[in-house]
Amino acid sequence: MLPDTLPAPLSAALAARGYETLTPVQASVIADEAQGRDLLVSAQTGSGKTVAFGLAMADDLLIDGALPPAGPPLALVIAPTRELALQVSRELEWLYAGARIATCVGGMDAVRERRTLNHGAHIVVGTPGRLRDHLERGALKLQNLKAAVLDEADEMLDMGFRDDLEQILDGTPAERRTLLFSATLPRPIVALARTYQKDAFRISTVGEDRGHGDIDYQAVAVAPSDIEHSVVNLLRFHEAETAILFCATRDNVRHLHASLVERGFAAVALSGEHSQNERNQALQALRDGRARVCVATDVAARGIDLPGLSLVVHVELPRDAETLQHRSGRTGRAGRKGTAILIVPYPRRRRVEMMLKGARIAFAWHPVPTAEAIRDADRERLLAKLAEPVEFEEEDVALGARLLETRAPGEVAAMLVRALRASQPAPEELAESSPNDRPQRETEHRAGFEDTVWFRLDIGRRQNADPRWILPLLCRRGHVTRDEIGAIRIGPAETLVQIPRAIAGRFQASVQKTAGKDGDEGDLMIVPADGPPPRGASHGRRPSNAAGLGGRAPYRAKPTKPRRT
Structure with a gap:
């Protein structure tokens, strides 16, 4: 009252x-x-x-x-x-x-x-x-x-x-x-x-929980090469009435906006390179529903208030917790619920966890929605939409009757479903675990992996090691293809990878040359192991504690020479 x-x-x-x-x-x-x-x-x-x-x-x-x-x-x-x-x-x-x-x-x-x-x-x-x-x-x-x-x-x-x-x-x-x-x-x-x-x-009125009470903070960990695909799948999975995507620079806003429009999203862009008239037109398109996605820089999005804005995606990580909260505060306003999602490159997970915990923002790790999960959600949304009461125009009823004269009711319904699906952007397939990561007995080998060398990475389950990002990392650092990598076996604090002996020398030379040259990933230590992994080690399956709270960040580790046996 x-x-x-x-x-x-x-x-x-x-x-x-x-x-x-x-x-x-x-x-x-x-x-x-x-x-x-x-x-x-x-x-x-x-x-x-x-x-x-x-x-x-x-x-x-x-x-x-x-x-x-x-x-x-x-x-x-x-x-x-x-x-x-x-x-x-x-x-x-x-x-x-x-x-x-x-x-x-x-x-x-x-x-x-x-x-x-x-x-x-x-x-x-x-x-x-x-x-x-x-x-x-x-x-x-x-x-x-x-x-x-x-x-x-x-x-x-x-x-x-x-x-x-x-x-x-x-x-x-x-x-x-x-x-x-x-x-x-x-x-x-x-x-x-x-x-x-x-x-x-x-x-x-700032409570001890610094995150806004009406905002659900989530984080998704992805391979750096999958960031754009993750954006697509998050937009498709949540299907928000209005969403805003934050990038760090004008160039990245321009690139992501063009990519989304090409895929079929109704998107607008806001950055310092746009005139006031262009900005006004973009905001009006969001307000009247002609656009549902806004790609923006921090300053350009300052002060935006869109009633239907329910999803904020941090495509590029904010520089600090205050920027995170200012960005996220575009949603969850005036008692409405909202979701803020951080897309976190795998090597920066520990850094993001420290930032969020230091700001006392409650959050949870979630997997990036898969194409199958998106299709399941689409089916449920379609059924719910078709179940809503609708007032038909006479012309609609007449056209429906003409269709039923030439098509069976089931065919007409299937045509309707197909038309609705065709109007939606297709979800993206993200990097998957290699088929070679599945458990296999020590005596079983793929062709070409009868004689192998094991290499050790200084990350394990406690650091959220996952084949989905380890596999492309090994390919980049070692200059090899996916087919040239054997089993990936994850332990508590280290991961062992199988490389054919014929290319082991070349692989080792490449990872030494790329040390420190691939951002945070270049600091990951990859050295020959002393021997095969013990029986019972994890075989590349995703660990259950995917949030990985409290894990050690494998940064600034230097390559070391293998011990002599």
Whole structure:
């Protein structure tokens, strides 16, 4: 139930929007101890911060429950990106019905913005650079300002906006309130708060579990060469209404977007190389359903709020836990459930585990959906879709009758199923275990493997050793083909691989040359073993503890000479 202390116009707006209760951060900013004070608020993305600071500045905007005539702004909201500023404006428009809200962001018509400011506004929302420009030109007048809001303050400092923020705040009245909202409170944020806030009331709704409660964090481990195929299978398996894929660079966004479109996905791209008009068109395509997948860089996706966004895929790993949470916070918003999936190259699993555990984010390892699993899910989705009630048009009924005149009902149904399947992108086949990895008796050999040499890798079950990524790694490092690799036998802390003696010397020379030259995988030690593996060792079957928590990372190991016997 909404609090009785809310002004009537805001209470009515919230009820019309479907609010029955306030989120923790929204309730905290209107508590008695927060009234009239500067606020330093730490809350996660998607927790309702925009409505929170909208409620917090109600006493600064309303006089006897109503807005005064528009003039120089009473409230100023500063956001790091265009998308976030536009989103904030949309939220405040329905919360303060009838308010004049001016939005000032880069990439828009600055002349039109100045004209709007000259006509008066109750609230101004903008990005630091554009607001500073209007301030210096005299179009933004702050003498009547009663509340200044810094939204996503940590991100603005990371993006280098400190000077802009300081110049804007220095131009505001000393008695104004400063409401500072940030997902995290690093030292620069605390220093900024000390400079521009007085006796700030500190609010934190970040629980001990740093991951958002409505987001299911998952991780999938893949061979580096299978990352793109994994993206395809994850999209096909989850079939989210809207999904966003994060890449680290513009080039990778461009490549992945082109690859998905070629496969038949309705996808758009967002990166720094796109104009504001292109970005607006891409977001509109996602909102109206013409596109279901967005491939984006971190900064380009900042502030995106898509109601149907239920899946976030980290195609390239974030640089730290904070970036992970900012990315993932695009889903699981306003009480809706979401899924965030990290695609982890096998050699970086331990590093990712340490990052997630250090950030206290609960997660689970999952296998990449196989083509068969996707086909099973498709069958269930198709049956569920066909079972839904449908209102038929007369033309549809007539066309169905004509089909039944020439085809049996079973044939018509099969044609329908085939047409629906043909409209979906095909799943990808991922790297599989070699057939030679299956258990076999010591006396049984494939042709060409009667005389072999065993090589030892310094990883085992505790490090999540798996033939699906060991096999392509051996081929790259040893310059051999899959058919030239025999049994792969996995022990607790090491893995033994069978190589025909005829090519063992060449294989050993190649792995020594490639040591340290294949990223993290180049640090893996591969040396001749002292002898055959003991009986009963694992024969390349995937270990049951696939999550591999607590395993040692096999990085920086150096090749060593085999011991003499």
